[in-house]
Amino acid sequence: MTFDTTSKQEPLSKARLRIWLKLLKTANGIEGEIRRNLRDQHGTTLPRFDVMSALARFPDGLKMSDLSNFLKVSNGNVTGIVDKLTEEGLALRVAVPGDKRAQLAQLTPKGLQAFEELAHHHEDWINKLLDGWAVEDIDAVSAALDVVLSHHSDKESDHAQ
Amino acid sequence: MTFDTTSKQEPLSKARLRIWLKLLKTANGIEGEIRRNLRDQHGTTLPRFDVMSALARFPDGLKMSDLSNFLKVSNGNVTGIVDKLTEEGLALRVAVPGDKRAQLAQLTPKGLQAFEELAHHHEDWINKLLDGWAVEDIDAVSAALDVVLSHHSDKESDHAQ
């Protein structure tokens, strides 16, 4: 005996489509607010903040390729951003002993200080935007997202250029 | 008598920051997969798909400004996309009687057909990506997102240029 799953699967795929659109709308809304705050209150941009955040997490520096890998953006992308940060004295490039190809990008003390200021506000903005979520809500959403992420991470290994 | 809320609020803001990063990672991962599929399997892009999707939802056409409002992208952005779609015979601009400033963007029959083909695959991709979510998961996440969206929609009225 077989089961007709189509009659149930059809609405499920629609429900999944709807929740995806809602998820996207939420993420875009929050991200837009963050971009706006970074621009209006700090004269900077999200890509710059992302790079600084990654560099702050690795005080010993990150190779350019590790940085782009970590942020899931292209190689050429971070070059320009680190260039700008370097011009402004917020980051610098350090030679890697034993490998003249590679360079470590690092935050300067000034860059770290600037980032910590940004990060503090960033946490504040998020805290307000997610005002309605208590720990239980967070745990529930987190568990649900883990299901999707684990299912997805299987085949995300490399989408080579 | 007053309560010291800081000792509890501090970790909550950190938890909110973490769930935001996880939400963003999930949305970016799914969006990246959609972009890849649109490019590799259909030779098109997500912004084009979004515009076609909006136009398909309004068969009588959308003013350019309504279109950019609906998609939450800049005015200048949709101009170029509708231009391209028009060149390819997928969309067209219709004059609005009584207002020479405005134009209605509309899908052509060819555009509608192309969109329906895309939309069918799109629903399939999402259905697979959210494979792990049953109706209960969807409802739980949906309710949680509603909390954030409703809280956010209060002040999202206009961030005028």
Place this chain on the structure above:
DNA sequence: TTAATATATTTTAAGTTTGAAATTTTAGGC
């Protein structure tokens, strides 16, 4: 050693996105 291959990064060209300025048209007050 030398040649071939692989790795790390930058450069380049093309396309996207944004916010603001410019353009055109409409609407209202006088």
Place this chain on the structure above:
DNA sequence: GCCTAAAATTTCAAACTTAAAATATATTAA
């Protein structure tokens, strides 16, 4: 009618992003 303000759209410059080509260095194998 005429003038100013508002509205709809496009144009523009700047920043971002990507994939691919170019450059430089490292590693491996013959």
